[in-house]
Amino acid sequence: xxxxxxxxxxxxxxxxxxxxxxxxxxxxxxxxxxxxxxxxxxxxxxxxxxxxxxxxxxxxxxxxxxxxxxxxxxxxxxxxxxxxxxxxxxxxxxxxxxxxxxxxxxxxxxxxxxxxxxxxxxxxxxxxxxxxxxxxxxxxxxxxxxxxxxxxxxxxxxxxxxxxxxxxxxxxxxxxxxxxxxxxxxxxxxxxxxxxxxxxxxxxxxxxxxxxxxxxxxxxxxxxxxxxxxxxxxxxxxxxxxxxxxxxxxxxxxxxxxxxxxxxxxxxxxxxxxxxxxxxxxxxxxxxxxxxxxxxxxxxxxxxxxxxxxxxxxxxxxxxxxxxxxxxxxxxxxxxxxxxxxxxxxxxxxxxxxxxxxxxxxxxxxxxxxxxxxxxxxxxxxxxxxxxxxxxxxxxxxxxxxxxxxxxxxxxxxxxxxxxxxxxxxxxxxxxxxxxxxxxxxxxxxxxxxx
Amino acid sequence: xxxxxxxxxxxxxxxxxxxxxxxxxxxxxxxxxxxxxxxxxxxxxxxxxxxxxxxxxxxxxxxxxxxxxxxxxxxxxxxxxxxxxxxxxxxxxxxxxxxxxxxxxxxxxxxxxxxxxxxxxxxxxxxxxxxxxxxxxxxxxxxxxxxxxxxxxxxxxxxxxxxxxxxxxxxxxxxxxxxxxxxxxxxxxxxxxxxxxxxxxxxxxxxxxxxxxxxxxxxxxxxxxxxxxxxxxxxxxxxxxxxxxxxxxxxxxxxxxxxxxxxxxxxxxxxxxxxxxxxxxxxxxxxxxxxxxxxxxxxxxxxxxxxxxxxxxxxxxxxxxxxxxxxxxxxxxxxxxxxxxxxxxxxxxxxxxxxxxxxxxxxxxxxxxxxxxxxxxxxxxxxxxxxxxxxxxxxxxxxxxxxxxxxxxxxxxxxxxxxxxxxxxxxxxxxxxxxxxxxxxxxxxxxxxxx
Numbered sequence: 001x002x003x004x005x006x007x008x009x010x011x012x013x014x015x016x017x018x019x020x021x022x023x024x025x026x027x028x029x030x031x032x033x034x035x036x037x038x039x040x041x042x043x044x045x046x047x048x049x050x051x052x053x054x055x056x057x058x059x060x061x062x063x064x065x066x067x068x069x070x071x072x073x074x075x076x077x078x079x080x081x082x083x084x085x086x087x088x089x090x091x092x093x094x095x096x097x098x099x100x101x102x103x104x105x106x107x108x109x110x111x112x113x114x115x116x117x118x119x120x121x122x123x124x125x126x127x128x129x130x131x132x133x134x135x136x137x138x139x140x141x142x143x144x145x146x147x148x149x150x151x152x153x154x155x156x157x158x159x160x161x162x163x164x165x166x167x168x169x170x171x172x173x174x175x176x177x178x179x180x181x182x183x184x185x186x187x188x189x190x191x192x193x194x195x196x197x198x199x200x201x202x203x204x205x206x207x208x209x210x211x212x213x214x215x216x217x218x219x220x221x222x223x224x225x226x227x228x229x230x231x232x233x234x235x236x237x238x239x240x241x242x243x244x245x246x247x248x249x250x251x252x253x254x255x256x257x258x259x260x261x262x263x264x265x266x267x268x269x270x271x272x273x274x275x276x277x278x279x280x281x282x283x284x285x286x287x288x289x290x291x292x293x294x295x296x297x298x299x300x301x302x303x304x305x306x307x308x309x310x311x312x313x314x315x316x317x318x319x320x321x322x323x324x325x326x327x328x329x330x331x332x333x334x335x336x337x338x339x340x341x342x343x344x345x346x347x348x349x350x351x352x353x354x355x356x357x358x359x360x361x362x363x364x365x366x367x368x369x370x371x372x373x374x375x376x377x378x379x380x381x382x383x384x385x386x387x388x389x390x391x392x393x394x395x396x397x398x399x400x401x402x403x404x405x406x407x408x409x410x411x412x413x414x415x416x417x418x419x420x421x422x423x424x425x426x427x428x429x430x431x432x433x434x435x436x437x438x439x440x441x442x443x444x445x446x447x448x449x450x451x
Numbered sequence: 452x453x454x455x456x457x458x459x460x461x462x463x464x465x466x467x468x469x470x471x472x473x474x475x476x477x478x479x480x481x482x483x484x485x486x487x488x489x490x491x492x493x494x495x496x497x498x499x500x501x502x503x504x505x506x507x508x509x510x511x512x513x514x515x516x517x518x519x520x521x522x523x524x525x526x527x528x529x530x531x532x533x534x535x536x537x538x539x540x541x542x543x544x545x546x547x548x549x550x551x552x553x554x555x556x557x558x559x560x561x562x563x564x565x566x567x568x569x570x571x572x573x574x575x576x577x578x579x580x581x582x583x584x585x586x587x588x589x590x591x592x593x594x595x596x597x598x599x600x601x602x603x604x605x606x607x608x609x610x611x612x613x614x615x616x617x618x619x620x621x622x623x624x625x626x627x628x629x630x631x632x633x634x635x636x637x638x639x640x641x642x643x644x645x646x647x648x649x650x651x652x653x654x655x656x657x658x659x660x661x662x663x664x665x666x667x668x669x670x671x672x673x674x675x676x677x678x679x680x681x682x683x684x685x686x687x688x689x690x691x692x693x694x695x696x697x698x699x700x701x702x703x704x705x706x707x708x709x710x711x712x713x714x715x716x717x718x719x720x721x722x723x724x725x726x727x728x729x730x731x732x733x734x735x736x737x738x739x740x741x742x743x744x745x746x747x748x749x750x751x752x753x754x755x756x757x758x759x760x761x762x763x764x765x766x767x768x769x770x771x772x773x774x775x776x777x778x779x780x781x782x783x784x785x786x787x788x789x790x791x792x793x794x795x796x797x798x799x800x801x802x803x804x805x806x807x808x809x810x811x812x813x814x815x816x817x818x819x820x821x822x823x824x825x826x827x828x829x830x831x832x833x834x835x836x837x838x839x840x841x842x843x844x845x846x847x848x849x850x851x852x853x854x855x856x857x858x859x860x861x862x863x864x865x866x867x868x869x870x871x872x873x874x875x876x877x878x879x880x881x882x883x884x885x886x887x888x889x890x891x892x893x894x895x896x897x898x899x900x901x902x
Binding site: 029030031032033035036037039040042043044047085086089096252253255256257259260261262263264266267270271276304307308309312316319320335336337338339341342 | 480481482483484486487488490491493494495498536537540547703704706707708710711712713714715717718721722727755758759760763767770771786787788789790792793
């Protein structure tokens with residue numbers, strides 16, 4: 001095809017009145033290649049990383065760091081990917097699916113049992129780093145800034161991002177431990193408290209004061225949303241599952257119900273100002289294996305039955321059926337799995353790509369960032385001390401160290417309000433990078449030592 | 452949270468330096484809600500539609516038509532979704548996954564066996580509607596247009612979109628029939644020939660002439676791509692599958708290999724000017740169950756074994772293993788299934804949303820469109836006559852009737868070259884709507900009559 005015609009066709013597609021129908025457009029092409037490479041690289045990396053004793057998620061993060069910084073070596077091919085809104089959305093779906101999976105593998109009862117403990121850990125994990133950042137490290141390492149700037153630094157240190165930790169716990173099959181449940185519960189509480197801190201600090205900067213009513217409204221909204229959606233959702237899920245199973249006993253309906261609920265609550269959480277992943281996690285808590293027994297009718301039993309000896313066939317069939325049903329009651333989790341394989345690595349590779357190694361260029365800033373990062377880690381480790389007897393304070397503490405996207409969002413809000421300057425922003429970025437990258441290997445080592 | 456703060460947070464997210472990390476942005480929210488609704492509506496619709504004797508895909512298309520035209524009744528909420536590039540990309544992934552699934556369920560050998568027949572059907576299916584449109588219906592119904600306009604009308608009538616037909620065959624479990632294989636083969640050939648026609652017509656309009664070398668290059672590129680990627684892909688797939696199975700016998704690696712190949716070849720097809728779905732279909736042809744035997748090691752056997760009576764246990768285990776292995780050798784297809792449940796309905800709902808019922812407002816245009824649509828159907832039914840003894844000419848002919856996105860892309864190129872005016876474009880849009888919507892129920896009825 002002549003270049004001119006090729007251009008005409010591509011432009012034609014891109015400008016077509018019907019964007020979906022004309023989706024052979026140029027933007028589609030690059031993204032397909034990208035998704036293919038991330039999907040395959042992530043699955044090839046993970047067994048290698050694990051054989052070397054690294055958590056798989058670190059492989060994906062580092063792959064992202066390398067790709068994202070090839071621009072420094074003169075390759076600018078990948079820069080556009082990191083800024084592509086479609087890839088960003090797929091990445092967001094990835095972390096939503098991950099937290100939905102984590103929610104599905106968590107029993108609400110276990111979470112309620114550790115509730116008070118998680119509340120304590122979450123509160124200390126917000127208060128300690130906030131105080132350290134706003135009143136100690138900020139004024140000491142960055143003298144001369146406004147008190148508002150220190151408040152914002154404290155807010156970014158208080159943030160918790162549960163994606164990294166949840167992934168490590170899940171990869172190692174440790175979501176069932178009390179430590180994991182405390183960290184998950186504390187992360188939910190931190191998301192609500194983080195919202196409160198951001199609101200208070202922003203209000204202080206913009207209006208100069210903060211009203212108790214405002215703070216009360218935020219907390220009430222969040223508690224009502226979480227409590228309401230879990231209560232109503234569990235009531236509905238138990239009944240809907242039975243109805244849907246009678247309509248079509250295949251697992252596709254159940255899959256749609258589970259994944260659809262995840263997306264719906266992620267949207268609802270986002271709509272009231274919480275992180276979408278908190279909604280997805282709550283959606284995962286709605287479904288207990290017991291609701292889903294009606295879907296557990298594996299057709300394989302019918303094929304196996306005639307193979308069995310006639311004497312004692314019925315007991316044997318019942319036994320085999322039980323094995324297969326136990327499998328089948330987790331079928332919805334198995335069906336979400338491929339969705340996770342596809343989406344989740346995109347999130348971690350893209351998170352790695354956001355790491356701009358140029359922020360490490362100024363030694364003075366790196367030195368300050370080092371001090372701030374120490375405070376960030378110390379503050380969350382202090383929360384680990386509240387984990388209670390029998391639980392490893394180190395695992396709980398390190399579990400809350402990664403700041404990920406949440407810290408960056410807080411810093412960005414501060415930047416837009418004119419409170420956080422370029423230097424402080426760079427410091428926060430380095431703190432986010434370090435807390436996000438060092439946690440997976442440390443947590444893996446800590447968990448390996450536990451029986 | 453105060454509205455002002457909420458805005459600050461949302462803006463902060465949307466403008467954050469790190470788009471993926473800050474993916475709690477406002478655009479994310481709406482799309483999550485959308486995907487949840489499409490996912491759940493599609494799965495709820497399909498059993499109802501099937502109970503009423505409608506193909507499931509028609510339910511999804513009509514759902515789209517209703518949502519897309521609520522603007523006419525004063526509800527404009529859904530208009531922005533139809534134009535959202537992220538949803539458009541997810542829809543494109545949907546039709547790519549569908550054609551990958553269809554490719555996986557098609558044996559290359561069967562396709563080669565019907566090759567000459569498919570070539571004949573494809574050629575008639577391009578030539579007959581093109582001639583009807585360019586030389587008969589165009590000049591008769593739309594007198595006074597330039598000869599270039601008639602050529603473009605012919606090109607849009609020649610287009611074939613295999614997504615709709617493939618979905619109907621697949622939903623009814625008829626992909627194994629010779630008719631289905633002829634239609635699939637003919638669709639691949641039509642995509643190449645359609646590209647040739649578009650190039651020739653565009654060249655005539657722009658340069659006034661067309662060179663044999665140009666046409667030869669397009670054909671050579673397409674044939675080399677399809678032949679080369681299938682030959683090289685099958686060689687690699689057979690070897691890679693063995694290697695990967697020895698690395699990690701779980702199905703996740705295989706899943707990544709299959710889905711990754713689908714995305715990769717979709718990108719490659721797009722890069723040389725073919726439709727991405729043709730690449731995805733070719734990728735599906737790479738994997739035969741025999742390559743994948745090494746992955747077939749279901750752990751369930753180990754759980755069942757101790758339950759069996761000791762006497763004759765080994766033969767029994769072997770029998771049961773065989774049943775489970777037969778299942779497992781299709782495991783990659785099963786793992787792609789949830790990806791399909793998630794993405795495929797988005798394509799069909801969005802296709803329905805592109806239908807602008809306002810184009811039906813002008814009776815004169817509707818009358819002309821009616822004649823053009825008759826020619827569009829007649830031309831493809833003529834191709835059905837070439838299906839050969841023992842194959843239903845009606846099934847093959849109707850299988851090629853939907854024009855879908857391909858016809859619209861052709862018309863859009865013509866519009867951009869200044870050849871296709873508003874009236875002619877509306878006529879083409881109506882023809883595309885009708886051929887796309889009437890085919891699923893007709894094909895379902897025709898297939899139901901066959902044993």
